[in-house]
Every structure is written in structure tokens, then in C-alpha cells.
Amino acid sequence: xxxxxxxxxxxxxxxxxxxxxxxxxxxxxxxxxxxxxxxxxxxxxxxxxxxxxxxxxxxxxxxxxxxxxxxxxxxxxxxxxxxxxxxxxxxxxxxxxxxxxxxxxxxxxxxxxxxxxxxxxxxxxxxxxxxxxxxxxxxxxxxxxxxxxxxxxxxxxxxxxxxxxxxxxxxxxxxxxxxxxxxxxxxxxxxxxxxxxxxxxxxxxxxxxxxxxxxxxxxxxxxxxxxxxxxxxxxxxxxxxxxxxxxxxxxxxxxxxxxxxxxxxxxxxxxxxxxxxxxxxxxxxxxxxxxxxxxxxxxxxxxxxxxxxxxxxxxxxxxxxxxxxxxxxxxxxxxxxxxxxxxxxxxxxxx
Amino acid sequence: xxxxxxxxxxxxxxxxxxxxxxxxxxxxxxxxxxxxxxxxxxxxxxxxxxxxxxxxxxxxxxxxxxxxxxxxxxxxxxxxxxxxxxxxxxxxxxxxxxxxxxxxxxxxxxxxxxxxxxxxxxxxxxxxxxxxxxxxxxxxxxxxxxxxxxxxxxxxxxxxxxxxxxxxxxxxxxxxxxxxxxxxxxxxxxxxxxxxxxxxxxxxxxxxxxxxxxxxxxxxxxxxxxxxxxxxxxxxxxxxxxxxxxxxxxxxxxxxxxxxxxxxxxxxxxxxxxxxxxxxxxxxxxxxxxxxxxxxxxxxxxxxxxxxxxxxxxxxxxxxxxxxxxxxxxxxxxxxxxxxxxxxxxxxxx
Numbered sequence: 001x002x003x004x005x006x007x008x009x010x011x012x013x014x015x016x017x018x019x020x021x022x023x024x025x026x027x028x029x030x031x032x033x034x035x036x037x038x039x040x041x042x043x044x045x046x047x048x049x050x051x052x053x054x055x056x057x058x059x060x061x062x063x064x065x066x067x068x069x070x071x072x073x074x075x076x077x078x079x080x081x082x083x084x085x086x087x088x089x090x091x092x093x094x095x096x097x098x099x100x101x102x103x104x105x106x107x108x109x110x111x112x113x114x115x116x117x118x119x120x121x122x123x124x125x126x127x128x129x130x131x132x133x134x135x136x137x138x139x140x141x142x143x144x145x146x147x148x149x150x151x152x153x154x155x156x157x158x159x160x161x162x163x164x165x166x167x168x169x170x171x172x173x174x175x176x177x178x179x180x181x182x183x184x185x186x187x188x189x190x191x192x193x194x195x196x197x198x199x200x201x202x203x204x205x206x207x208x209x210x211x212x213x214x215x216x217x218x219x220x221x222x223x224x225x226x227x228x229x230x231x232x233x234x235x236x237x238x239x240x241x242x243x244x245x246x247x248x249x250x251x252x253x254x255x256x257x258x259x260x261x262x263x264x265x266x267x268x269x270x271x272x273x274x275x276x277x278x279x280x281x282x283x284x285x286x287x288x289x290x291x292x293x294x295x296x297x298x299x300x301x302x303x304x305x306x307x308x309x310x311x312x313x314x315x316x317x318x319x320x321x322x323x324x325x326x327x328x329x330x331x332x333x334x335x336x337x338x339x340x341x342x343x344x345x346x347x348x349x350x351x
Numbered sequence: 352x353x354x355x356x357x358x359x360x361x362x363x364x365x366x367x368x369x370x371x372x373x374x375x376x377x378x379x380x381x382x383x384x385x386x387x388x389x390x391x392x393x394x395x396x397x398x399x400x401x402x403x404x405x406x407x408x409x410x411x412x413x414x415x416x417x418x419x420x421x422x423x424x425x426x427x428x429x430x431x432x433x434x435x436x437x438x439x440x441x442x443x444x445x446x447x448x449x450x451x452x453x454x455x456x457x458x459x460x461x462x463x464x465x466x467x468x469x470x471x472x473x474x475x476x477x478x479x480x481x482x483x484x485x486x487x488x489x490x491x492x493x494x495x496x497x498x499x500x501x502x503x504x505x506x507x508x509x510x511x512x513x514x515x516x517x518x519x520x521x522x523x524x525x526x527x528x529x530x531x532x533x534x535x536x537x538x539x540x541x542x543x544x545x546x547x548x549x550x551x552x553x554x555x556x557x558x559x560x561x562x563x564x565x566x567x568x569x570x571x572x573x574x575x576x577x578x579x580x581x582x583x584x585x586x587x588x589x590x591x592x593x594x595x596x597x598x599x600x601x602x603x604x605x606x607x608x609x610x611x612x613x614x615x616x617x618x619x620x621x622x623x624x625x626x627x628x629x630x631x632x633x634x635x636x637x638x639x640x641x642x643x644x645x646x647x648x649x650x651x652x653x654x655x656x657x658x659x660x661x662x663x664x665x666x667x668x669x670x671x672x673x674x675x676x677x678x679x680x681x682x683x684x685x686x687x688x689x690x691x692x693x694x695x696x697x698x699x700x701x
Contacts, residue, residue: 058561
């Protein structure tokens with residue numbers, strides 16, 4: 001019997017906003033170059049200062065067949081106010097990158113630059129999916145449990161800053177979008193979805209959370225597991241956690257702050273007493289494994305959900321590996337038609 | 352009227368010199384298992400680099416050309432290599448292979464991997480009999496020392512490298528004394544001329560293109576043979592229709608598409624190669640070919656997409672980068688490139 005060969009993945013083009021990351025253009029270009037070698041079906045469109053890109057590219061192993069350049073010399077700095085910066089530089093690399101996606105020259109955008117400018121550029125260039133009132137910025141957070149067929153040691157939290165005052169409608173939409181994203185990216189066919197609140201009971205939280213709880217409990221397209229508290233985020237109680245942008249941002253920053261403090265304390269302990277130094281040295285192998293498992297660089301980036309086109313925000317400190325992985329995540333979301341999955345989810349139960 | 356005793360072919364106007372492994376053929380022999388597999392492959396199992404066969408056929412179709420193939424493959428593989436070339440419709444004038452059994456029997460182990468001591472004398476000896484005015488275009492790859500050897504060959508026959516530098520190069524490359532004598536003797540016999548127009552280096556190992564800047568603008572690293580065809584179109588060696596046929600072979604045999612081809616085009620423009628002027632005639636040729644009955648260029652339809660892809664790639668750059676400047680090669684500073692790859696790797700790791 002003749003065995004059919006698996007179809008090669010659909011070719012996708014990812015626009016990389018080369019400028020604006022903490023490391024400058026070098027790491028983004030190197031990440032895209034690595035991607036051109038690892039994933040033949042992904043084409044990289046590098047948007048930024050052509051001269052700088054060419055110089056870095058010429059000295060980096062890459063496939064010239066899978067990389068092209070779009071010259072956009074202006075960029076938005078990491079600490080600039082988004083609306084002012086975009087007004088001042090209408091042809092900033094992030095704007096040009098989103099415009100190229102809207103024009104069909106690329107399928108998704110990856111940036112490690114200014115988050116606010118990225119979200120604003122999306123809002124000005126892309127269309128919201130019908131049924132979505134406000135977009136959500138998602139983020140991944142390392143947890144102690146594994147999620148989905150890929151055994152991702154991360155859960156998805158949304159929104160972490162795009163929509164500060166989300167309504168009950170928005171929270172339901174966030175749940176549908178997060179669920180679709182986890183299904184596709186983490187290969188988790190039935191991701192558990194929770195609302196972040198100040199108690200697990202259905203009546204806990206502000207009215208919008210209570211209302212969203214009631215509606216999600218009836219939603220046929222979402223495996224809603226109820227409310228979770230802040231303490232449940234690192235436990236990984238749910239695969240997807242929904243909240244408004246204000247709460248999400250505060251939570252995320254606090255979790256990052258705690259993690260940094262733990263590292264600083266360990267550092268302090270390491271240098272303060274010999275027995276601590278020995279103890280930490282003995283634990284170093286395990287700590288390294290833990291670091292590898294929860295290394296955000298392997299996840300690459302997190303999406304802005306709700307637009308008809310995909311936008312992946314990589315960490316500002318992303319090195320080449322994280323950028324390449326962000327490109328892979330973007331390509332996967334495009335080939336799996338994430339926007340369609342979200343539309344389908346929203347059509348269920350008229351959410 | 353008496354007929355002449357014989358009719359000699361017209362002397363070649365252009366000579367194309369090709370390496371085989373990793374330049375024409377997709378060969379892997381970095382491990383012993385790969386070496387054995389390559390040695391046992393039948394002609395029909397060997398794969399040409401996409402577009403290579405079409406490019407050679409189109410270059411030959413121009414007439415008054417000579418195709419010289421110099422390969423490091425052992426002479427025992429002659430039958431299978433000739434069969435492969437015939438299968439691909441490639442007609443050659445010279446096919447020189449390496450007699451490694453002889454090297455082995457004579458205990459010349461350095462010569463087994465050495466490239467300079469093998470290729471340089473063959474190139475020079477071949478040039479002795481070529482017409483002085485015949486131009487040359489050379490094709491190699493980044494796996495061994497092709498950029499170094501071809502550049503040295505070009506500068507030797509042009510008289511830009513003297514005997515002292517040549518001696519130091521041969522010393523560094525650990526060339527055996529009899530091969531050294533052969534090289535010097537052939538070099539002295541070659542009429543002085545400056546015929547080498549381009550040296551194409553197929554980036555089999557995806558060496559960063561900037562690495563080859565040391566060899567000046569004559570050396571053009573290429574990711575594929577569509578790029579080589581574009582440069583040869585700009586240089587007047589091919590016409591637009593012939594370039595289109597190279598592209599079609601790549602589309603049909605290796606899954607290339609409009610994206611990979613337009614990206615390849617832009618890559619050359621970004622490196623300052625003067626190919627922008629050939630874009631319009633190339634697109635016209637494609638248009639003409641598409642309108643013909645049963646045209647093979649159907650693979651590229653629809654035409655507006657092709658035009659858009661190529662023109663947008665150029666427009667995306669904002670401006671045209673300056674062409675790379677010609678520069679003299681300091682062979683003594685790149686001597687490491689003359690050594691076999693294994694030696695270089697060992698030297699770097701020590």
C-alpha cells in the first residue's frame with residue numbers, strides 16, 4: 001500500500017520588528033536568522049534599519065532564501081509614551097511591521113519592543129474580530145504543573161494590560177480567546193479556564209467578575225473551572241486565567257518581583273555563609289533544571305488576542321533563541337488559524 | 352576544392368569551471384557512514400543542487416563555451432558521475448577526478464584531503480591550452496577551500512601574485528614538493544591574462560556571506576543557482592528567458608516558490624550586486640513565456656503576483672546599497688583558508 005507523505009506546513013511570513021528591543025537589532029536579527037535555518041516553512045520579514053540589519057545578517061549564518069528586509073529607520077524606544085511616539089514617528093518599525101501584516105505582506109508580527117506602542121499600532125492597523133470589543137494582552141507564567149500535550153510548564157494569563165477596565169462581556173471573550181490559544185499552542189484540547197478573583201466562590205469578586213462567572217459556567221465552548229485566587233497562579237490550577245488588564249498587570253509585576261527577590265535572597269545567602277554556599281552548590285543541578293523548565297525564552301512571547309491578525313510580544317530582554325521561538329509560536333498560531341478558532345468559540349452560546 | 356583534414360571546433364569564448372560535490376551535487380561525506388553511502392550511490396540516486404543542471408545547460412546553450420569539471424571525488428567514481436551528468440543533460444569537455452588510490456599507495460596522506468595541491472595545478476594546466484581572450488566563470492562551494500583556490504588561480508594568471516607569495520601559500524597548504532613544482536611550472540607556462548570574471552560560491556554550509564568579503568567583489572556567495580543566474584544575466588552570460596528556466600527547474604524540483612526567489616533576488620540587491628537593471632527584462636521574459644502555448648513557466652502564475660513580489664522587494668529597501676568595492680586579496684592573511692577543513696578545525700580548537 002502506498003503511504004502518503006505528510007503535507008509540509010503552510011509557508012508563513014513573520015514580520016519581525018527589529019528595532020526597539022533592549023539588546024538593539026542584533027538579537028532580533030540573529031533570532032530570525034536562526035529561525036530561517038530551523039524552520040524551512042517560516043519566512044522572516046525584518047523590519048527596521050536596512051543598513052544595520054544587512055550588516056548583522058551578513059555576519060550571521062542564515063538562509064537568504066527565507067529572509068527579506070523592509071527598511072524602516074525610525075523606532076519607538078522602550079520608555080517612550082506610545083501615543084506620543086507613534087504620532088512623532090508614523091513610520092516607526094513597529095507601525096510599518098503591523099501595516100505589512102494588514103496589507104498581507106506578512107502573516108503575523110513579532111516584537112520585543114515597547115509593549116504599549118505595539119498594542120496601539122495593532123489597534124490602529126488591525127481589525128477586531130467580530131464579537132471582540134477589546135483586545136487582550138496575554139502572558140505566560142511558569143507554574144508547578146504541566147499543561148497540555150506539550151507539557152508546557154506555563155499557564156496563560158490574560159489580560160495583563162491592554163484593557164484596564166474589562167466588563168463581564170470582555171472577560172467571557174478573554175476566556176474564549178485564551179482557551180483557543182491554549183488549544184492550538186499548548187496542544188491542549190480541553191484547557192481549563194478560570195477567573196481570577198478574591199475567592200473561589202461564584203459570588204466572590206466585583207459584579208463584572210460574578211456576572212462573567214455565571215455566563216462562563218454555561219458556556220459550551222469553554223471548560224470553566226470557576227474562580228482562582230492569586231495563590232493559584234504559580235500552582236498552575238488552571239491552564240488559562242482571565243482577569244482585567246489592571247489586575248493582571250499588577251499580579252504579573254508582583255509575581256516577577258517575588259521571583260527576582262527570591263533570586264536576590266539566594267544570592268545574598270550564597271555570599272553570607274559557607275553552609276548556605278555548600279547547600280546551594282549541592283542544589284545547583286536541580287536549580288538549573290528548574291530554570292531550564294521554566295525558562296521563558298523557550299516560550300518566546302505572548303500574544304495580543306482579539307485582532308484579525310496576530311501580534312506576538314516577546315520579552316524586551318529576549319535573546320536570539322527567544323526571538324526564534326516567538327517566531328515559531330506566531331507561525332503555529334497562523335497555520336492553525338487562531339483567528340478562526342476564536343471566531344468559532346465566540347459563535348458558541350452567542351458570546 | 353580540397354576539404355581540410357579536420358574541422359576544429361571554434362575556440363571557446365567562455366570557460367565555466369565547476370566543482371562537483373556540494374557545488375553541483377548534494378553530497379554529504381562529513382562522516383564515514385556518509386562517505387560510504389555516497390560511494391555506493393547509483394547515478395539515479397544522486398541529487399543535483401536545485402537549478403545547477405539547468406544553469407549549466409543554459410550556459411552551454413550560449414555556444415562557444417567550454418565546461419571543465421574538477422572534482423575531489425575519486426577516479427573510481429567516474430562511471431557513476433558521468434552517468435549522473437548524462438542523466439541531467441549536462442555535456443562536459445573536461446572531467447578531472449582525484450586519484451586518491453595513487454595517493455594512498457604512495458603514502459601521500461596529506462594529499463587525500465588537500466585541495467590546493469590537487470586543484471591548483473589542474474586549473475593552471477587546463478588554462479595553458481585555453482585561448483588568451485577566453486573569459487572564465489568558476490563555481491565552487493563553502494565546504495572546502497574553493498574561494499581561496501579559485502581566487503589564487505585568477506590572480507596567478509593575471510600576474511597579481513608573485514612567486515614568493517605562491518611559495519608561502521603552498522608551504523602553508525602543505526603541498527607535496529612534486530605538486531609544487533607542477534604548479535610553478537604550469538603557472539610559468541600560462542599566458543598572462545585576466546580572464547576570471549566571477550567566482551560563485553554555493554553556500555552549502557550557509558557560511559555567513561561576509562566571510563567572503565576578504566576575496567573581493569569577484570567572489571559572489573550564493574544561496575542558490577537562481578542568484579548565480581541573475582548575476583550572470585547582469586554580466587551578459589545569460590538572457591532573461593534562460594534565467595526563468597533555471598527558476599522553473601528550482602520550483603519544479605525543489606519546492607522553491609515566489610517567496611524564496613524574490614527573497615533571493617533582494618538578498619543580492621542588498622549586497623550591492625548590480626542586478627536591479629535586469630529585473631524588468633526578466634519579468635518581461637516571464638510574461639512572454641507565460642503567454643506562449645503550453646509554457647513551462649505556468650509554475651509562476653499569476654504574473655501580477657510575480658511582478659509585485661520582485662518590485663516590492665526592491666522598493667522595501669528604500670535605497671540601493673553601494674556595490675562592494677574591488678580589493679586586492681592579501682593571501683598571506685587568509686592562509687588558514689588554504690588548509691583542509693579538518694586542519695582548520697583542529698587549529699581553531701587547540
